[in-house]
Amino acid sequence: xxxxxxxxxxxxxxxxxxxxxxxxxxxxxxxxxxxxxxxxxxxxxxxxxxxxxxxxxxxxxxxxxxxxxxxxxxxxxxxxxxxxxxxxxxxxxxxxxxxxxxxxxxxxxxxxxxxxxxxxxxxxxxxxxxxxxxxxxxxxxxxxxxxxxxxxxxxxxxxxxxxxxxxxxxxxxxxxxxxxxxxxxxxxxxxxxxxxxxxxxxxxxxxxxxxxxxxxxxxxxxxxxxxxxxxxxxxxxxxxxxxxxxxxxxxxxxxxxxxxxxxxxxxxxxxxxxxxxxxxxxxxxxxxxxxxxxxxxxxxxxxxxxxxxxxxxxxxxxxxxxxxxxxxxxxxxxxxxxxxxxxxxxxxxxxxxxxxxxxxxxxxxxxxxxxxxxxxxxxxxxxxxxxxxxxxxxxxxxxxxxxxxxxxxxxxxxxx
Amino acid sequence: xxxxxxxxxxxxxxxxxxxxxxxxxxxxxxxxxxxxxxxxxxxxxxxxxxxxxxxxxxxxxxxxxxxxxxxxxxxxxxxxxxxxxxxxxxxxxxxxxxxxxxxxxxxxxxxxxxxxxxxxxxxxxxxxxxxxxxxxxxxxxxxxxxxxxxxxxxxxxxxxxxxx
Numbered sequence: 001x002x003x004x005x006x007x008x009x010x011x012x013x014x015x016x017x018x019x020x021x022x023x024x025x026x027x028x029x030x031x032x033x034x035x036x037x038x039x040x041x042x043x044x045x046x047x048x049x050x051x052x053x054x055x056x057x058x059x060x061x062x063x064x065x066x067x068x069x070x071x072x073x074x075x076x077x078x079x080x081x082x083x084x085x086x087x088x089x090x091x092x093x094x095x096x097x098x099x100x101x102x103x104x105x106x107x108x109x110x111x112x113x114x115x116x117x118x119x120x121x122x123x124x125x126x127x128x129x130x131x132x133x134x135x136x137x138x139x140x141x142x143x144x145x146x147x148x149x150x151x152x153x154x155x156x157x158x159x160x161x162x163x164x165x166x167x168x169x170x171x172x173x174x175x176x177x178x179x180x181x182x183x184x185x186x187x188x189x190x191x192x193x194x195x196x197x198x199x200x201x202x203x204x205x206x207x208x209x210x211x212x213x214x215x216x217x218x219x220x221x222x223x224x225x226x227x228x229x230x231x232x233x234x235x236x237x238x239x240x241x242x243x244x245x246x247x248x249x250x251x252x253x254x255x256x257x258x259x260x261x262x263x264x265x266x267x268x269x270x271x272x273x274x275x276x277x278x279x280x281x282x283x284x285x286x287x288x289x290x291x292x293x294x295x296x297x298x299x300x301x302x303x304x305x306x307x308x309x310x311x312x313x314x315x316x317x318x319x320x321x322x323x324x325x326x327x328x329x330x331x332x333x334x335x336x337x338x339x340x341x342x343x344x345x346x347x348x349x350x351x352x353x354x355x356x357x358x359x360x361x362x363x364x365x366x367x368x369x370x371x372x373x374x375x376x377x378x379x380x381x382x383x384x385x386x387x388x389x390x391x392x393x394x395x396x397x398x399x400x401x402x403x404x405x406x407x408x409x410x411x412x413x414x415x416x
Numbered sequence: 417x418x419x420x421x422x423x424x425x426x427x428x429x430x431x432x433x434x435x436x437x438x439x440x441x442x443x444x445x446x447x448x449x450x451x452x453x454x455x456x457x458x459x460x461x462x463x464x465x466x467x468x469x470x471x472x473x474x475x476x477x478x479x480x481x482x483x484x485x486x487x488x489x490x491x492x493x494x495x496x497x498x499x500x501x502x503x504x505x506x507x508x509x510x511x512x513x514x515x516x517x518x519x520x521x522x523x524x525x526x527x528x529x530x531x532x533x534x535x536x537x538x539x540x541x542x543x544x545x546x547x548x549x550x551x552x553x554x555x556x557x558x559x560x561x562x563x564x565x566x567x568x569x570x571x572x573x574x575x576x577x578x579x580x
Binding site for chain 1: 475488496504523524543557561562568
């Protein structure tokens with residue numbers, strides 16, 4: 001589907017999302033997706049702001065430059081300052097401890113120490129599972145020499161430490177994200193606003209704890225890493241309702257897989273109206289619950305690619321084509337899909353965004369033909385933003401950077 | 417007030433026309449390091465272990481260190497860093513064709529040598545050698561994990577509910 005003539009307004013195209021692009025007094029969501037990882041900023045109708053996950057370590061930890069979330073928050077803080085208001089974060093949520101969701105979040109918590117009202121997370125912060133998880137990640141990285149990806153391990157150490165710091169010493173309240181847990185509620189403009197967790201299922205959290213123990217035992221016994229613990233099976237998923245407006249932020253929660261139940265266990269608790277879905281797990285087939293998707297009938301699906309959608313990484317073209325049958329599908333950055341018939345295409349012309357000049361390698365022998373560079377600075381601000389009023393009407397739809405609406409070819413041609 | 421000038425320090429190098437240090441015999445050689453953002457692979461030998469033909473000329477060598485990110489049915493996704501520049505890229509490796517059937521665990525360290533061989537007749541043979549270093553525990557780590565697991569098992573038992 002394309003926005004024209006539907007429930008989604010034609011998009012505003014910008015280089016970078018700024019607070020003025022969103023509607024005042026509305027429920028707004030900004031989804032940042034530079035190509036690897038995702039982060040979201042939720043703006044509540046009363047002006048409060050929350051952060052869900054992180055997608056990039058800042059190039060400057062002090063100023064936050066290079067992390068699109070920090071840059072957006074800085075703009076919000078500047079606006080609050082001009083209005084004579086103090087700026088705080090209502091919540092910071094880590095849906096699950098994967099590096100494409102925690103990158104930069106530890107630095108963000110450092111920067112906003114004592115200015116965060118609540119922190120929400122799975123796994124349970126401060127307990128032995130966080131330590132076990134950290135150990136698991138550390139010992140399953142081979143090689144004793146420092147590689148640039150040490151930043152991932154340090155990022156995990158930092159975000160877990162900062163979550164503990166926030167709720168033990170900085171006065172933030174802590175809530176565990178799990179099925180049916182109400183995290184925040186308030187009446188705003190005579191309409192009830194509720195932010196709750198709809199996943200993971202309690203039974204999946206228990207199973208995941210066992211899986212982590214089993215993984216560690218396997219490591220101890222065999223000395224090598226064979227078992228695999230996947231934090232996606234216990235990813236948090238959030239539901240935001242305000243009047244008739246509804247948003248589902250799917251995290252990376254998967255469908256039933258082995259002994260993990262995922263969406264199959266929690267989908268019964270999720271009902272319309274939901275106008276906007278941040279599609280779970282980068283729109284992978286493993287995370288798509290057809291029954292839930294049909295029942296909710298969302299107007300807009302927002303997708304962030306994982307690893308630029310390279311190889312068989314999500315989102316796959318066929319899955320986007322499926323979603324585009326029922327909803328407008330906005331993808332935050334350009335997926336690295338092969339050019340062939342039937343592959344969804346960008347509906348709107350590509351904006352003049354400067355391309356990254358960083359080459360993949362100086363030795364262009366072409367032996368590793370599938371190489372692709374990481375997202376460059378030009379991708380930092382790729383994002384999709386939307387504002388809903390209390391009736392559930394989409395009043396703003398913004399595409400930033402290389403974000404675009406994708407539809408199967410026939411429909412892409414039909415759009416102006 | 418005049419603008420300050422940035423003065424780069426002149427580095428003393430031997431003139432190019434003078435002979436350098438003697439090269440070791442054989443196909444193994446060392447590349448000079450030119451530090452960039454990260455320097456990776458210091459001390460890693462860069463070598464050609466086999467040639468396409470007796471008279472093949474190995475050219476355009478490139479060496480990478482890599483980290484296995486995802487293991488799928490037919491392919492492995494890895495992040496690689498070029499030596500010595502540290503330039504990063506994602507690469508998809510075929511389990512059958514490029515990893516010789518190996519399916520390294522996520523987190524494994526990869527050493528990748530790539531080069532072209534020119535056996536003559538205008539032919540260009542792309543070559544790839546991949547070494548896999550799986551994650552391994554040393555004894556202090558094993559002891560630490562054992563203590564952690566004992567505590568965890570106790571906690572899990574107290575919470576109950578393992579129905580698998």
